[in-house]
Amino acid sequence: MKNLHTGELGGRGQWLRPLLAMTVVLAACDFLDPTNVENPRTTDEDLAEAKNPTASLLPGIRAQFARMTGSQSVVAEVVSDNFSIHGTGLQKSWDFPRDVSPSLMNSDGVSTGLYWNAQELKALATFVLEEIAPGDETATADHLAEAHYYRGMAYLVLGENFSAAPVEADGTPVSADALLDLAVTEFGEAAGFGIRATAALARTHRLRGDAAAATAAATAALAGDDDFAFAQEYDATSISNPPWSFLVSRALQEMQPLPRLDFLDPKYLDRSQGIVVAKAEEMHLILAEAALAGGVATTAQTELRNAILLAQSRDTDTFDDEDPRTNGDLTCRPRDATIEVRADPTSPYRGGLVLTRPGVVTQHEMSGTSLDGDSVAALPTADELWHALHLARQEILFLEGRRMSDLGIRLPIMLDEIDANINISSDSENPDPGTAPVVPAYIPAGDNMDLYTPPLPYSAPPGCTDLLETQITMLVDMNRVLTDNMVSPFLN
Secondary structure, three states, rough: OOOOEHHHOOOOOHHHHHHHOOOOOOOEEEEOEOOOOOOOOOOHHHHHHHHOOHHHHHHHHHHHHHHHHHHHHHHHHHHHHOOEEEEOOOOOOHHHHHHHHOHHHHHOOOOHHEEEHHHHHHHHHHHHHHHHHHHOOOOOOOHHHHHHHHHHHHHHHHHHOOOOOOOOOHHHHHHHOHHHHHHHHHHHHHHHHHHHHHHHHHHHHHHHOOOOOOOOOHHHHHHHHOEEEEEEHHHHHHHHOOHHHHOOOOOOOOEEEEEHHHHHHHHHHOOOEEEEEEEEHEEEEEEHHHHHOOOOHHHHHHHHHHHHHHHHHHEEEEEEOOOEEOOOOEEOOOOOOEEEEOOOOOOOOOOOOOOOOOOEEEOOOOOOOOOOHHHOOOOOHHHHHHHHHHHHHHHHHOOOOOHHHHHHOOEOOOHHHHHHHOOOOOOOOOOOOOOEOOHHHHHHHOOHHHEEEEOOOOOOOOOOOOOOEEEEOOOOOOOHHHHHHHOOOOOO
16 A cells, blocks of 8 residues: 655644744634634734744644544544544534534634634634745745644534534624535645645535536545545654544554444554555545536446446455444443354444454454446446445545545534634524534434434443344444435436
8 A cells, every 4th residue: 555645743832832943932823713813922924924834834734634634533433423432532522413502612622622622723724824924935835734724624524514614703604505606716726736636625525516616626636646645644752643542552442433334443552653644535426526516427437336346456454353342321332253244233243343342353454345347337327426435435434534524414514613703693593504403304313313222232241242143233324315316416
C-alpha cells in the first residue's frame, strides 16, 4: 500500500511558539468573532509585521483541522448506526438522534465539540486569509491554497453535518446548501493544494447533488493518483486520535460497533494514528452513485467493484485485542467468530463479520469491506446495486465520520451560539433553522438502529464464557431503508 499523505500537526502551543519568540501572543479566535484578538499587547498589525506570519500560523490551522476531524469521527459515528455507547465518557444521548440538543452540542472538547471545532477552524483560516496574508510579503501561493483548503473543509463539515449555521459574528444561519456553495468557492481557491482539494470538491459536489460536477472532480482526483490517501495525523503528546481514546485506550471500550461491522473495529491502534480525510475509494463510490442515479448500471457496477478491490488491497495489521466487547451492564456483545449475523429479519445470515475477542484480530488500517467485487459487479437489479453501494460506503468509510450525513441526519448548532447570537431564535413555536436536529421520518425511533436480537447471546456475567446463540439478527438494515427510500444526494 502506498504511504498515506499526512497533514502536518502543530498543537496550539506549537503554533504560538514562533510568535512567542518575538514576544507576540495570539489568543484563540472566538468562533463568534473570527478576528477577535483579545490580548491587549497584540494587534493585527503586530502579526502582519512579524517575520513570516502566515507560515507561522499555518501549524495552528492544521492543529484545529485535526481537532475538527477527530470530533467528526466520534460524533457522526455514534449518532449513526455504526456505533453504540456503552460507557461513561460519552453521553448516551448521542445514540438517540432526535434527542441531540443544542446543550449537548455545547461541548468544546476535541472529541465531541464538532460545531465549535468547525467554526474555530473557519475562524482561524479567515483570520489568516483576510487579516494576516494580505500584508505579508512572505505569504506564498502554497500558503494561501492550504488556508483556503482548511476554510473549505470547515464549510464542508458544517454543511455536511448541520442543516444551517452562521458564517459571521451574530450572523443569521445560512442553509447547508449555502455552506456547501462556500466550500466549492474555497476549494477552487485551494486548487494549488492538489488532489486533497480536488477530492474535497468531489465530496462537496456530491452533497450538493451535482452529479456532473462530482463526477468530473472525482475523475480528476483519480487521474492524479489512482490509489491516493490523505490522512490527518495526531500527536502522542498534544492532540491524540479521539476515536482511539474511546475504542482502545480505556478499560471499558465505550464505542462498540454493530455486530455486522465488528470485523472493521478497531480501525485506530495508536493515539497518533491518522484519520483519513480523502482517499481514492471514495471517488469510485461517488462515480458509482452518480452512475446509478443516472441509470447507467454498468458503470455503477464497474466503479463499485473498483472501490471494493482497492479497499481490499490496502494494508492490514494484526494485534492482540483485549476488548471484552462489554455492554455498560457488563453483559457481553457478540465476540465469537462462530457467530453469524444478518442485517435484518429478512436477510441471510453471514459469517466472518464477528471476530473472536479477546484475541488476535486483523485490523484494517485504512479501508475494509465484507463485499466481494465480482459478486457486486454481477448484481442484476438497481435496488441490489443501491443496497451494495450504501453498504460499501458504510464499511469503506467506517470511522471517517460520513455515515450520519449519509443517513440524512443533521445536528443542531450549539447552545452557546444560540444564546449569544441576537439573530438566532430557538423559540419552540418558531425555531430558526439549525437550532434543532433534523432526523428523517425513515430513521427508526429510539436507538433501534443499534439493536439486535438476541440481545444477550452469552450467559450472565461474570465471564460470558457460555455462548448460547450463534445467530444474531439486526432489528433494522439501514442500508435497506436508504435503498427503499431512494436516499441519495443525486436523487433528492
